Amino acid sequence: MKILVTGGAGFIGGNFVQYMVNKYPEDQIINLDALTYAGNLETLKSVEDKPNYKFVKGDIADREFIMDLFEKERPDVVVNFAAESHVDRSIEDPDIFVKTNVLGTTTLLDASVKYGVKRYHQVSTDEVYGDLPLDRPDLFFTEKTPLHTSSPYSSAKAAADLFVQAYHRTYGLPTTISRCSNNYGPYHFPEKLIPLIISRALNDETIPVYGTGENVRDWLHVHDHCTAIDLIIRNGKVGEVYNVGGHNERTNLEVVKTVLKALDKPESLITYVTDRKGHDMRYAIDPTKLERELGWEPEYTFDTGIPQTIQWYLDNKEWWENIISGEYQNYFKEMYVDKGRAEE
Numbered sequence: 001m002k003i004l005v006t007g008g009a010g011f012i013g014g015n016f017v018q019y020m021v022n023k024y025p026e027d028q029i030i031n032l033d034a035l036t037y038a039g040n041l042e043t044l045k046s047v048e049d050k051p052n053y054k055f056v057k058g059d060i061a062d063r064e065f066i067m068d069l070f071e072k073e074r075p076d077v078v079v080n081f082a083a084e085s086h087v088d089r090s091i092e093d094p095d096i097f098v099k100t101n102v103l104g105t106t107t108l109l110d111a112s113v114k115y116g117v118k119r120y121h122q123v124s125t126d127e128v129y130g131d132l133p134l135d136r137p138d139l140f141f142t143e144k145t146p147l148h149t150s151s152p153y154s155s156a157k158a159a160a161d162l163f164v165q166a167y168h169r170t171y172g173l174p175t176t177i178s179r180c181s182n183n184y185g186p187y188h189f190p191e192k193l194i195p196l197i198i199s200r201a202l203n204d205e206t207i208p209v210y211g212t213g214e215n216v217r218d219w220l221h222v223h224d225h226c227t228a229i230d231l232i233i234r235n236g237k238v239g240e241v242y243n244v245g246g247h248n249e250r251t252n253l254e255v256v257k258t259v260l261k262a263l264d265k266p267e268s269l270i271t272y273v274t275d276r277k278g279h280d281m282r283y284a285i286d287p288t289k290l291e292r293e294l295g296w297e298p299e300y301t302f303d304t305g306i307p308q309t310i311q312w313y314l315d316n317k318e319w320w321e322n323i324i325s326g327e328y329q330n331y332f333k334e335m336y337v338d339k340g341r342a343e344e
Helices: 011-023 063-073 089-093 095-115 150-169 194-200 222-235 254-263 288-294 304-317 319-327 327-337
Strands: 002-006 026-035 053-057 079-080 119-125 177-182 183-185 207-210 217-221 240-244 250-251 270-273
Touching: 002 011, 002 063, 002 222, 011 026, 011 222, 011 254, 026 183, 053 270, 063 095, 063 150, 079 222, 079 240, 089 095, 095 119, 095 222, 095 270, 119 150, 119 240, 150 177, 177 222, 177 254, 183 222, 183 304, 194 207, 194 304, 207 254, 217 222, 217 319, 222 240, 240 288, 250 254, 254 304, 304 319
Parallel strands: 002 026, 002 079, 026 053, 079 119, 119 177, 177 240, 183 217, 207 270
Antiparallel strands: 217 250
């Protein structure tokens, strides 16, 4: 089977590519990424020389490029991770989120219809559901929860989801969608909460916390997300949405304090900053459908996953220090262009 993974140099996509290349040596994994600021090929060092892996640099919103790629590769499965994903950036510049998350998705869908893709899977987010009140811990997002977005980012992701469902109904494209809670784990870009805490705390720098830090998120280890997507693309029912959650709700302040304690750093590093515009209060996923229909179970709890994640960052300082310094952006040129391995 030939699997095209878009956004495979990002955090979740990169973990998924590693997982699939190593688990299924008989499958061909094509990693397509535009290598914008969050794309980091150093994440794929361990698999870049594997015979069943190939990297292609390109933009999913470039229609001519995508059609040429599909004509050449004829993928059986498309898994679309490619997206602009930082809420703060979406508030400052919504246009790029529309281009990548909406137009990029429809371009992939058109190519998938034209070239007879057997399964198109859209990686979405629980943020399309909006948020839940802090005083109702009994409420959870299910696959039937109405879409109710709060940011340009989540709006663009919701629009993409609707296009995916429309292409299934209109053109008969075999699609599935997964909506996950907040991911954490190895190779997470340092601007995100948990790696930001780790990198700043290790340098005894202040840790910014929005508002009072009471916002609640459901945390999912990236490995568990990868196993869920693998199950969905192989056994999931066409046309369905599957929620992927970790049953690990924590306030942002709890997360910060947990990491600081593990690193033996003082809570005095915490500094409270002006809250984000339209900041969602609580996310909580009900993954019952995925567990019941496909037998998925998370391997990590937050209490087991956080120590593993912190240790990874301690053991791989060069990886995130290269990002902070900007050095990681030279890797593509050094490893692919200069060595004649680039395919664009």
